[in-house]
Amino acid sequence: MLFPPASCPRLIIKIGSALLVEPEGAVRRAWLEGVAANVAARLREGQQVAVVSSGAIALGARRLGLAKGGRATLEDAQAAAAVGQIALGQVWAEVLGAQGLTAAQMLLTLDDLEDRRRYLNVTATLDRLLSLGVVPVLNENDSVATEEIRFGDNDRLAARVAQAAGASAVLLLSDVDGLYDRDPALAGATHIARVERVDAGVEAIATGGSASGMGSGGMASKVAAARIANAAGAHLAVASGRAANPLSTDARHTLFVAERSAPARKAWLAGGLTAKGTIHIDAGAARALVGGGSLLAAGGTRVEGRFARGDLVVIAGPTGPVARGLSEYDGAEAARLLGRRSDEHAALLGYAPRAALVHRSHMALL
Numbered sequence: 001m002l003f004p005p006a007s008c009p010r011l012i013i014k015i016g017s018a019l020l021v022e023p024e025g026a027v028r029r030a031w032l033e034g035v036a037a038n039v040a041a042r043l044r045e046g047q048q049v050a051v052v053s054s055g056a057i058a059l060g061a062r063r064l065g066l067a068k069g070g071r072a073t074l075e076d077a078q079a080a081a082a083v084g085q086i087a088l089g090q091v092w093a094e095v096l097g098a099q100g101l102t103a104a105q106m107l108l109t110l111d112d113l114e115d116r117r118r119y120l121n122v123t124a125t126l127d128r129l130l131s132l133g134v135v136p137v138l139n140e141n142d143s144v145a146t147e148e149i150r151f152g153d154n155d156r157l158a159a160r161v162a163q164a165a166g167a168s169a170v171l172l173l174s175d176v177d178g179l180y181d182r183d184p185a186l187a188g189a190t191h192i193a194r195v196e197r198v199d200a201g202v203e204a205i206a207t208g209g210s211a212s213g214m215g216s217g218g219m220a221s222k223v224a225a226a227r228i229a230n231a232a233g234a235h236l237a238v239a240s241g242r243a244a245n246p247l248s249t250d251a252r253h254t255l256f257v258a259e260r261s262a263p264a265r266k267a268w269l270a271g272g273l274t275a276k277g278t279i280h281i282d283a284g285a286a287r288a289l290v291g292g293g294s295l296l297a298a299g300g301t302r303v304e305g306r307f308a309r310g311d312l313v314v315i316a317g318p319t320g321p322v323a324r325g326l327s328e329y330d331g332a333e334a335a336r337l338l339g340r341r342s343d344e345h346a347a348l349l350g351y352a353p354r355a356a357l358v359h360r361s362h363m364a365l366l
Contacts, residue, residue, distance in 0.1 A: 001248060002237050003169040005047035010130065010167040012234075013039075014052040014158035018175040019241045021055050025062025025069075027087075031244060033095050038247030039135060040099035048130040050165060052138045052158040053088060060084025081142030092137045102134045107141035113160045114274050114312075126165045155221040159228035159236065163267050170229045172222055173241030178254030179219060181205055195256045198227040200320060226256035231364070232267035233258050269312065269324050270364035277305025277331055278314045279357060286317030290365065294356035295325070297337035297345065307331045315358060325363030328354040 003011050015035070022028055039049050060080030061070030070080030089105045096103045106125070112118045129136045140157055155172055162170045180189045182205065195202055206223040222238050229236040239246070239253035281289075285299025295315055307313055308330045315323040327334065334357055336348055345353035 001250065002171055002239060002253065003235070005042055005045040008047060008168040010048045010050075010165060011042070012050050012052060012158050012162045012165065012167045012170045013247070014154055014170065014172045015054060015241065016154070016172075016174045017054040017058045019173055020053065021058040025058060027055075027059065027091050029091065029095070032091065033098070034245040035247060036095040036099050036101070038245055039096070040101055042247065043101065043133065043135075048133075050126065050130065050136040050138065050161065050167075051092070052154050052161055053092065054139065054154045056081045056084035056088045056139055057142060058084065059087045063087070078143050078145075085139065085143065088139070089137065096135055104129050104134045104136045106136050106138045108138060108157065108161075109141050109145055110274065113164065114272060116268065119164060119268060123164045123166075126161070130165065153218075153221040155225040156228060159225040159232075159234075160271055162229050162234045162236075163232040163271050167234050169234055170225070170236040171247075172225065172236065172238045173246055174222070174238060175240070175242065176219065176238065177240035177252040178238045179206065179223070191252070192254055195226070195254060197259070198223060198230060198256060223256075227366075228271040230256055230258045231270040231366070267364070269326070269362070270366060272312045272324055274312065275305075275314045275324060276307035276311040277303065277327075278316050279303055279327070279334060280316050281322070283318050286319075286322050289315065289323055289360075289363070292360060294360040295323075295358040295363070296342065296355075297334070297340050297357050298342075300334070300338040300357060303331055303335040303338065305331060313358065315363070321366050323358075323363050323365045325358035328357055328359060328362075 020028060020032060042049055057070045057077055057080045060083035063083050064080060066072065066076050066080055070076050085107070093103045108122065112122055126136060138157070138161055140154060158170050158172065177191070179192045179195065181192060182189050203223055206219040226236040235258045236256045237253045239251045243249050243251060279295065279300055280302040281295065281299045282301055285295065288299065289295060307327055309328060310326055312324060313327045314321050315325060329337065333349060337345055337357065340348060342355065
């Protein structure tokens with residue numbers, strides 16, 4: 001059994017569309033009843049469980065007779081989600097209710113977890129529901145999400161929910177059984193059972209696209225989710241959910257091992273998906289950040305994007321992203337200060353400046 005209750009007090013389980021919905025659009029109810037029974041067994045053993053469930057668009061598309069599984073246009077997806085979410089919530093309430101459990105529905109948009117105040121509200125609600133023995137069933141609110149303000153897949157949503165809930169682990173049940181060193185359809189592809197750190201090499205071998213064509217995720221999104229979850233101190237596993245009772249079996253999987261848990265605020269910063277800009281820095285500044293320093297203007301080389309003071313920005317070194325943090329200056333001011341010493345800032349801006357472009361207290365290393 002992956003992530004047993006004895007070692008994992010709070011678990012987030014994500015279920016992909018291809019597992020929950022048949023190709024023709026019907027719910028795989030018998031399989032889902034097995035999942036509900038597994039969840040009930042875990043709760044009896046003291047584990048708190050929340051479920052991130054895909055499937056609303058697939059279910060709604062069937063009821064509305066929409067082409068391409070409801071994903072032909074954004075408007076079709078929104079309409080399918082609005083219809084399908086009712087059906088999805090109902091089936092979860094029924095199968096969990098048959099196990100004596102109470103289900104709760106939470107629909108989230110990207111802004112609910114990117115805005116710090118709303119993120120804390122989500123955290124409080126999840127914590128209360130879980131402490132009451134309720135099983136929250138979460139999904140992206142696709143009926144109002146747009147291309148600009150959406151997670152894009154429930155893998156990353158599950159990782160962000162794990163941060164908000166303070167979960168120990170995330171289990172992504174999928175139609176694939178983990179990460180391979182190349183496309184698993186190619187001869188000689190080798191399954192990777194354990195990943196100690198998500199780095200550029202791991203991201204390079206992850207491929208986009210859904211095996212079923214029904215969902216919106218792929219291995220690339222699962223690796224991105226692993227980076228978010230691991231930064232918050234949560235392990236993440238990608239496992240095959242094809243078997244009956246998938247939560248009580250040792251299905252083949254890839255385990256992404258968590259780093260040392262970060263403080264809650266820094267975990268939120270590291271997992272942010274909507275950075276407003278990028279500050280590029282030289283190698284010396286990158287080393288200073290890794291050593292625990294703030295980002296000083298002298299180490300900056302270039303600014304991208306339009307951002308205001310307090311916005312989330314990516315800090316990128318010569319070899320790629322190094323950190324995320326909240327900017328102490330707007331983009332135009334930051335650009336004027338690049339490469340300048342701190343004692344020059346007041347003359348350049350006309351007012352007493354702040355000490356850093358991004359202070360270490362408002363920064364999380366990647």
